[in-house]
Amino acid sequence: MLEQITATRYVTPLKEGGSLPGIIEADDLGTYVLKFRGAGQGLKVLVAEVLVGELARALGLAVPRLTVVDLQAPIAKYEADEEVQDLLTASLGLNLGIDFLPGSFGYDGSRPPSPEVAAQVLWLDALTANVDRTWSNPNLLVWHREPWLIDHGAALYFHHGWPSRGANPERFAAQPFDASTHVLRDVAADPAGAHERLAPLLTPELLDSVTALVPDEWLEPAPGLDSPDALRAAYREHFQARVANPSAWLPGGAS
Template sequence: MGKDISLRTVKVVRYILPLREGGSLPALAEADDGFKYVLKFRGAGHGTKMLVSELLGGKIASVLGLQIPELVFATLDDDFGRSEGDEEIQDLLKGSEGLNLGLHYLSGAIAYDPTVKIDPFLASKIVWLDAFITNIDRTFNNTNLLWWHRELWVIDNGASFYFHHSWNDFERHALNPFPHIKDHVLLSQASMLDEADQFAHEVLSDDLLEEITKLIPGEWLVWNHTQETPEEIRGVYLNLLKTRLHHSQNFLNTAKDARG
């Protein structure tokens, strides 16, 4: 039996407060299961593409054995947020009716201090992940890593798969050596990149990547700028991931050179 990659669906019952980080205006919210979640909204800046990045990146991180808050599908009713006084937030909530994405809130977590040394294999796995999913946002300026219960947790993969904002030339993007990895906060500690690559190839497979891409809700893949169906768009993501896995030496060598 492989790892269960399915997501629960919860209903948001209370908007608690905005988390003003970047342009996406995530929020702390409570769901009908009694838990609090960091809510990522489909009505935010990059729309559902950011949710796709969070979902794919988060599930791949989890399969690679990294600690990541539980991801859930989070539904917003059409009357949710009507009493919200902030006009910007009310517009965001109105534009986010339906299916959004939540990450379990890690109460009491603290931001990772880049001066703290961690296990080199763990650092290497995180660097490999971010090069694989082309995540440009795990840097010294914004680590997107948390300490919680004495473990390092990976959060916020929304800046991954940036190819989808232009949505063309997929073959070139699939073979992207990802030079941005030079700015990765953990690169200097990632001394086991070959071992991380071997581990990833043992854990990830084309079939598993297909399972993960099938998790993307069809309603997140109805885009104005393309005639492609949700199934065809899923196919693009799957082919990109399969190609990047099969040609991982492209970005692995870039990361090793950047360590120099």
Template sequence: MLRHVTGTRYVTPLREGGSLPGLVEADDLGTYVVKFRGAGQGPKTLVAEVVAGELARRLDLPVPRLVVIDIDPVIARAEPDQEVQELLAASGGTNLGLDFLPGALGFDPVAHPVDPELASRVLWLDAYLENVDRSWRNPNLLVWHRQPWLIDHGASIYFHHNWPRAAAAVRRPFRADDHVLAPFATRLAEADAEFATRVTADLLAEVLAMVPEDWLVGPDFESAQAARAAYRDHLTDRVADTSAWLPQVAAA
């Protein structure tokens, strides 16, 4: 499981994100960008964040540390924004926190060229998890200590928004036309050769075990065990045939 902390002060909303994440201080003296379960697509977005973020970490890609952060809506009393108050009221309990990277810059593909190996590995993971939200319009990358960091993976694994049709998406091709790192990803074949063997059913089970149970139980699954098995089986089937979905951008 992810480490648990408790939110102690709501600092400010971050209006760059469509789901209105916020900056929150916690009892471990850390500051986190919090994605709230009461926003947008609800807990499924948080599940996607954990699966993508923790899988990226195990594949040695740079992602901020993730925590489960308990939120008491009472911390919004000093917040004058009615929208924020309503969001926090709907988000009592467990939410997702990403370690705040102070001084980080927004990624600019012109000002911040990316190493081809790293770009290819990121594109491979985004293609595998069907992350459609790393475009040149919205890179979802930060530059911190001169290194790109991957953030905002809530749009990944979007098959889980329609489980009855999830099987039809196992071999769905990924379009990289808009991907911000596609021009740099000239070593995609090498990334595929490495990651296709590293992403195993056991690794996926390890990552899925980190998702809190109450984010998994709902209309689709009566138990967290059944939900984890369904995610693991889908993602295991997808990695078994990378040629079906891997984009062809190496020669670009």
């Protein structure tokens, strides 16, 4: 599992985020962006954050360190803002912490990544069906002059269908990806080349090590998926089915 720490102070809400993330301090003296388990979108967005973020990191892309943050009752009790207090109270237990990158700014195109890195990011987003990396919502931070990937909660949308439909890797494998509004589309050199380089890295071992990072209690049972390890296996099978079928989703290159 990801490293676990404990929140010591709620600092402030992050106004820009749609999911009302906040900034907290923790007992390791770090500062983190907190994605709350009690926010409207539920636990599945936290799972997507971990799976896609850690997959990106394993492939060599820059992602802020992810941690599991235990939020305990006293932090909520002494919060003055009622809306925040409700969110904190609904989020007691394990939340997602993302290492805060001080002095970072939102990607605006003024410091584009190399064409190779851009193609890797585009490939990752197409593979994981991440629709949330567009010009209106880049979810890329520039920090120490490098692009850092954040906010993968919208990826892997298929799991929201699990409670009603159960798992279906073949369906995900065949789902197209619309790259037309992707923020790095015009910088990405050669998505097919990125696929050739990156697809072989998605070994069963790598996928197992990434799914193992998700806390058991975030993996909600669904029909046919009645244990955390059954859910981990289902995610692995979805990745494997999709990576084997690039003709369905791999974007064409700029070149």
